[in-house]
Amino acid sequence: MSYIKDSIEHLIGNKIPRPSKQQQSAEVQAIYAGKKGKLSKADVEAVRHAHKSTFLSKWQKRRWATLIFVNMLFVASFYFDVQLVEGALTGARVMGFHFADLNAALQVALAYKHIVLNLVIGIVTVFLMWLLLGGRTFCSWVCPYHLLSEWAEYLHLWLVKKRVIKNHTFNRKVRIVFYVVFALLALITGYTVFETISPTGILSRALIYGPGLALVWVGLLLLFEIFYSRRAWCRYVCPIGVTYGVVGLLSPVRVKYNAEACHHEGDCRKVCLVPHVLELTIRSGARDVNQDVSSDCTRCGMCVDVCPTDSLTYEVKGLSKMLK
Ligand code: SF4
Ligand code: SF4
Structure with missing residues (x-):
């Protein structure tokens, strides 16, 4: 307990x-x-x-290799059109089985106010998978933003050590505030607002379908983390981490x-x-x-x-x- x-x-x-x-x-x-x-x-x-x-x-070696492998599976599958893995990290079909990122599914359900059968199948499959694998394991073993911000963190720590910058922290409760705000935004606007700014989805789609303007936003987030606040997005904002943290309870x-x-x-x-x-x-x-x-x-x-x-x-x- x-x-x-x-x-x-x-x-x-x-x-x-x-x-x-x-x-x-x-x-x-x-x-x-x-x-x-x-x-x-x-x-x-x-x-x-x-x-x-x-x-x-x-474990870092194993983790980076797994993260790169999983993301490259999506890329290779699209590039060679083998239909092994279709879609992106936020929603995919793996060998015909529907997979839906739990946070993206929540956003879709709140925005469109109904749930289709394929989404239910995707949610249950992904829930069971991450239940077995450790919940927030998604963050460190799969999320492409985790890898970039891990690299940015090395630079941030080096700059702190050299006394070029200072790290700034925030109250961790702000992450729950963001969680509620993103949920309400989806419910009220009928639009999956978080999905448009989530670096996880942006990077996954950019890797598979090619780079877009949204990468500028990811770059700005990384700059903020390098020069102002260590791992700020994952620590204080990202609702995906909270969702998978709940899965990890069991x-x-x-x-x-x-x-x-x-x-x-x-x-x-x-x-x-x-x-x-x-x-x-x-x-x-x-x-x-x-x-x-x-x-x-x-x-x-x-x-x-x-x-x-x-x-x-x-x-x-x-x-x-x-x-x-
Ligand atoms: S908290 Fe969000 S951005 Fe950070 S690793 Fe987890 S899913 Fe990725
Ligand atoms: S996130 Fe978990 S596994 Fe990673 S360093 Fe912290 S306590 Fe250890």
């Missing part, structure tokens, strides 16, 4: 307070007490040093945190698109020795790769073997 509660709090932009002693298990309290005064800076640095991090880490694919070996140095939070989900890694932040990271997590694996103590791992609920 606490996974679902934490996930809902994170999805609506709430901060989860540090658990009180009464909310923590005796086991995790003993672990925190045992670490008191034992983790010196030198210990942390030694473990960090032993954990060689590379530019393209293990998904068995999660990232699991183990408090025992953790050095609490915070490397994981530095690389995470949604660092609030990793606040449980701050000392005394976990309620239990093992705790699942909330469903706002995109299952990107950056924290799994960077963690020097292997305290963060992928898991498939119900299967004892964890993915490393």
Whole structure:
């Protein structure tokens, strides 16, 4: 239950307070007490040093390859007219089966105020698929904007490090406000307003059918993220992330945190698109020795790769073997 509660709090932009002693298990309290005064800076640095991090880490390599492969499937299928995958990420037919991006489907239903059978088939298929695959896995493993903004993020972080710019953050609750605004706009105008400005759809269509003027908008978003606010679109605006975060509430694919070996140095939070989900890694932040990271997590694996103590791992609920 606490996974679902934490996930809902994170999805609506709430901060989860540090658990009180009464909310923590005796086991995790003993672990925190045992670490008191034992983790010196030198210990942390030694473990960090032993954990060689590379530019393209293990899960990042797999993720980028998958993302490029999925998007190229659409491109190749259109280009060679093989009809394996027809359409774009927002709505497609895969080997004859209808697929509809859940957020795009919601926008269509609100705008046109009726749902045709093919849309229902597409919604159910995609819902079940992302339920099995992890919900926001869509963001980091499929969304083409994620890849571009990940590259832009490297530039942003470099500029921050060089003190050329400062990062600016916003209240995360604004994402829910945008979610409601886009839904209302579709309902009132009868037009899928969000779809025209969504970089996910714009990029997917541009890759398949060729570039258009809308790419200027994507360029402006990236410039905003590079010079003003790190990963701003995904963190504060995009309703697709919220929709798939809701799907992830029931998904068995999660990232699991183990408090025992953790050095609490915070490397994981530095690389995470949604660092609030990793606040449980701050000392005394976990309620239990093992705790699942909330469903706002995109299952990107950056924290799994960077963690020097292997305290963060992928898991498939119900299967004892964890993915490393
Ligand atoms: S939040 Fe939106 S733009 Fe960002 S990765 Fe997810 S779907 Fe793509
Ligand atoms: S918690 Fe880990 S897997 Fe989830 S989004 Fe953050 S870095 Fe990626």
